[in-house]
Amino acid sequence: MRVCVIGLGYVGFPTACLVARAGHEVIGVDVNRSVIDRLAQGRLHIVNEDGLAELAEAVLRSGRLRVATVPEPVDVFIIAVPTPFRPAxxxxxxxxxxxxxxxxxxxxxxxxxxxxxxxxxxxxxxxxxxDLSFVEAAVRGLAPHVKPGNLVILESTVPPRTTEDVVRATLEREGVDVARVRFAHAPERVLPGNVVRELVDNDRIVGGLTPEDTRLACEFYRTFVRGEVVGTxxxxxxxxxxxxxxxxxxxxxxxxxxxxxxxxxxxxxxxxxxxxxxxxxxxxxxxxxxxxxxxxxxxxxxxxxxxxxxxxxxxxxxxxxxxxxxxxxxxxxxxxxxxxxxxxxxxxxxxxxxxxxxxxxxxxxxxxxxxxxxxxxxxxxxxxxxxxxxxxxxxxxxxxxxxxxxxxxxxxxxxxxxxxxxxxxxxxxxxxxxxxxxxxxxxxxxxxxxxxxxxxxxxxxxxxxxxx
Ligand SMILES: NC(=O)c1ccc[n+]([C@@H]2O[C@H](COP(=O)([O-])OP(=O)(O)OC[C@H]3O[C@@H](n4cnc5c(N)ncnc54)[C@H](O)[C@@H]3O)[C@@H](O)[C@H]2O)c1
Known part of the structure; x- marks a missing residue:
């Protein structure tokens, strides 16, 4: 499959690498130009992560992971942008x-x-x-590229119902025919320092907006997760x-x-x-x-x-x-x-x-x-x-x-x-x-x-x- 990972931080970058290693064609997107420039030169912006340097080098060299500042049309979009909190x-x-x-x-x-x-x-x-403004901006950025049958997965940590009320709703406002798009939330539960191993070995909770969305999203995660992928x-x-x-x-x-x-x-x-x-x-x-x-x-x-x-x-x-x-x-x-x-x-x-x-x-x-x-x-x-x-x-x-x-x-x-x-x-x-x-x-x-x-x-x- 072709996969676009939006947000190449602690979570998104190792995820993009692992998805690429599993054989998918991955485009990693980040709005931070210095992150993209570094990666384009094969230099990592995340250090102190066991096994990440070797993994990243392999997938970047093979061309299975490319990086860019804007999304492209793909089959699966994964959103891993920050969700900080701020004073009300x-x-x-x-x-x-x-x-x-x-x-x-x-x-x-x-x-x-x-x-x-x-x-x-x-x-x-x-x-x-x-503060969901990063999620909203990421969704608006991918909206022009979303086609019927695409899977849009939110990995960022969010308040309950964000996948429906923010991700799906924003795409709908942007004119996307959301009835024909699949949506899921797949939260991260990784330990800094150990992200590569935990992304593969930890059990993964994957929840779709419909049972069919759940089934498809679980199927996708099973291509690179060794832990149990549990649908909800x-x-x-x-x-x-x-x-x-x-x-x-x-x-x-x-x-x-x-x-x-x-x-x-x-x-x-x-x-x-x-x-x-x-x-x-x-x-x-x-x-x-x-x-x-x-x-x-x-x-x-x-x-x-x-x-x-x-x-x-x-x-x-x-x-x-x-x-x-x-x-x-x-x-x-x-x-x-x-x-x-x-x-x-x-x-x-x-x-x-x-x-x-x-x-x-x-x-x-x-x-x-x-x-x-x-x-x-x-x-x-x-x-x-x-x-x-x-x-x-x-x-x-x-x-x-x-x-x-x-x-x-x-x-x-x-x-x-x-x-x-x-x-x-x-x-x-x-x-x-x-x-x-x-x-x-x-x-x-x-x-x-x-x-x-x-x-x-x-x-x-x-x-x-x-x-x-
Ligand atoms: N870091 C962890 O250990 C961890 C663990 C579990 C869950 N999470 C959650 O995962 C999400 C991502 O966290 P992180 O630690 O990877 O964040 P991060 O700050 O390390 O990386 C986020 C990246 O997203 C980029 N970005 C922001 N807006 C963008 C946009 N519109 N389009 C493209 N790129 C954009 C930023 O430039 C940055 O490089 C958060 O919701 C966080 O709560 C993080």
């Missing part, structure tokens, strides 16, 4: 009122002053809505994707809430979670300074948007997780004796360990909150290009170390060497990652999110949680 006011003032919820306010650090005693500029965040209807497929990430967001919110309970009671929640997870049917995820990434921190809003009055739990979980950067600041102020330190070395900008993905990373919110309070911040991250610098440079002159991402590289930090650079020897570990005792032995006062300020326990390999 920026999208639609009326929608803002209808989805506004008293729960949708960030917690933590609300009145916390900075080292100079100044307070924040003012919190209060609006609710968020899905489009709206269910849309909801399933959002449910998966919301499940994780709510679970993390619960872990974060227990982290605060641990701090209040002087109990190390990391140890408590380890023990609770020995129950065969309990599986807590880990607390931390917030939730990041392109999916988990975004997708719950897409459900709250379409069902605002019946989703208090989902909205509360978002609020709890969005409040964690502020909570980290509160802990840091406690650790420093009531006021934030004047200069902080932040370790970790990526949203999770050992990757360079910093999209929606809570680290940036922590940094923003610190800078808003006139704290001087130096950032280090071995995986994020612009923060890849000598660690000593970041630590020198700082009053405190704030560990935000549990990159393996930080495990080998030498507390004694750090102690010579960090003026006040304060360490806040928001990932339950560093062993406290060596840091305490090097003269650091140590706090851990989910435990509070750790007491020095002589003869013990680990500091005990204090009341914080």
């Amino acid at each position: 006011q920026a999208v639609d003032e009326a929608a803002a009122t209808s989805t506004s919820s008293p729960l949708d306010r960030p917690q933590g650090a609300a009145g916390l002053p900075g080292p100079d005693g100044r307070g924040p500029a003012g919190p209060s965040e609006p609710p968020f809505l899905a 209807d489009a709206a269910t497929a849309e909801l399933v994707k959002l449910m998966e990430n919301t499940f994780r967001d709510v679970n993390i919110a619960l872990a974060n809430e227990f982290a605060k309970v641990g701090e209040v009671l002087g109990i190390d929640v990391w140890e408590a979670i380890r023990l609770a997870n020995r129950h065969p049917r309990v599986n807590f995820l880990r607390p931390g300074p917030g939730v990041g990434g392109h999916c988990i921190a975004v997708d719950p809003y897409f459900i709250a948007e379409v069902a605002p009055t019946v989703t208090p739990l989902i909205q509360t979980a978002r609020m709890v997780n969005r409040g964690m950067p502020g909570h980290a600041l509160e802990l840091l102020a406690d650790l420093a004796g009531g006021r934030l330190p004047g200069r902080v070395a932040v370790l970790g900008a990526a949203y999770k360990a050992d990757v360079g993905d910093d999209r929606e990373s809570p680290s940036y919110e922590v940094i923003r909150l610190l800078e808003e309070r006139a704290v001087k911040v130096a950032v280090h991250d071995p995986h994020v290009e612009r923060f890849r610098k000598p660690l000593e440079e970041v630590l020198a002159g700082a009053e405190a170390i704030l560990l935000l991402t549990d990159h393996r590289a930080y495990r080998s930090l030498d507390p004694c060497a750090a102690g010579r650079l960090v003026a006040r020897r304060l360490l806040l570990d928001t990932r339950g990652f560093l062993e406290a005792a060596p840091w305490q032995a090097a003269g650091f006062r140590v706090a851990r999110l989910g435990a509070g300020i750790l007491e020095v326990s002589p003869g013990n390999s680990e500091g005990r949680a204090g009341s914080g």
Whole structure:
């Protein structure tokens, strides 16, 4: 078949490569000219993806994958463009009122002053809505090329009913005879870093607007997916994707809430979670300074948007997780004796360990909150290009170390060497990652999110949680 993949990002590009490897003739389309220029020269714009470079080289060299800035007539269109969220006011003032919820306010650090005693500029965040403008633009772009019998597949993560209400409806408005076009939603559920393998091996949910649409779309995915391809209807497929990430967001919110309970009671929640997870049917995820990434921190809003009055739990979980950067600041102020330190070395900008993905990373919110309070911040991250610098440079002159991402590289930090650079020897570990005792032995006062300020326990390999 001839296939056009629209949007050559983290999802669309590996998909285009795999579809081409399966023997289809693929044209990859992106509006970003620099992406197309690079690919046309055989240079990849996505790095750190296992197996992608070899795969891309093979399909580009064979000519089975070509790239362009505009679509062409084909048999199957796959749309994989971004679907970010944005504050409701920026999208639609009326929608803002209808989805506004008293729960949708960030917690933590609300009145916390900075080292100079100044307070924040003012919190209060609006609710968020899905920005479907990229999807609409992509659909308008392919409209002139759509013919009867074509299959139009939406892979972008979207609020339920978008395939019908936006994709099909936009094509209809553009004058396409939509009754003779097939539509489906096939959400992505891949792990950055492992996309090539997961696109092939993961089970795939594929939902058409009609049973025949589902059948045809499933048949297409079976040409390059080894996992089970499971058919359903489009709206269910849309909801399933959002449910998966919301499940994780709510679970993390619960872990974060227990982290605060641990701090209040002087109990190390990391140890408590380890023990609770020995129950065969309990599986807590880990607390931390917030939730990041392109999916988990975004997708719950897409459900709250379409069902605002019946989703208090989902909205509360978002609020709890969005409040964690502020909570980290509160802990840091406690650790420093009531006021934030004047200069902080932040370790970790990526949203999770050992990757360079910093999209929606809570680290940036922590940094923003610190800078808003006139704290001087130096950032280090071995995986994020612009923060890849000598660690000593970041630590020198700082009053405190704030560990935000549990990159393996930080495990080998030498507390004694750090102690010579960090003026006040304060360490806040928001990932339950560093062993406290060596840091305490090097003269650091140590706090851990989910435990509070750790007491020095002589003869013990680990500091005990204090009341914080
Ligand atoms: N990245 C992930 O891990 C992941 C996982 C699951 C689902 N998703 C979802 O997949 C979708 C795509 O995400 P991504 O991470 O690949 O995004 P991305 O930002 O990496 O790439 C999107 C690409 O689409 C291009 N684009 C935008 N508008 C266009 C248009 N009108 N025509 C052609 N190209 C256009 C952009 O230039 C960009 O290169 C999103 O809905 C996302 O939520 C992503």
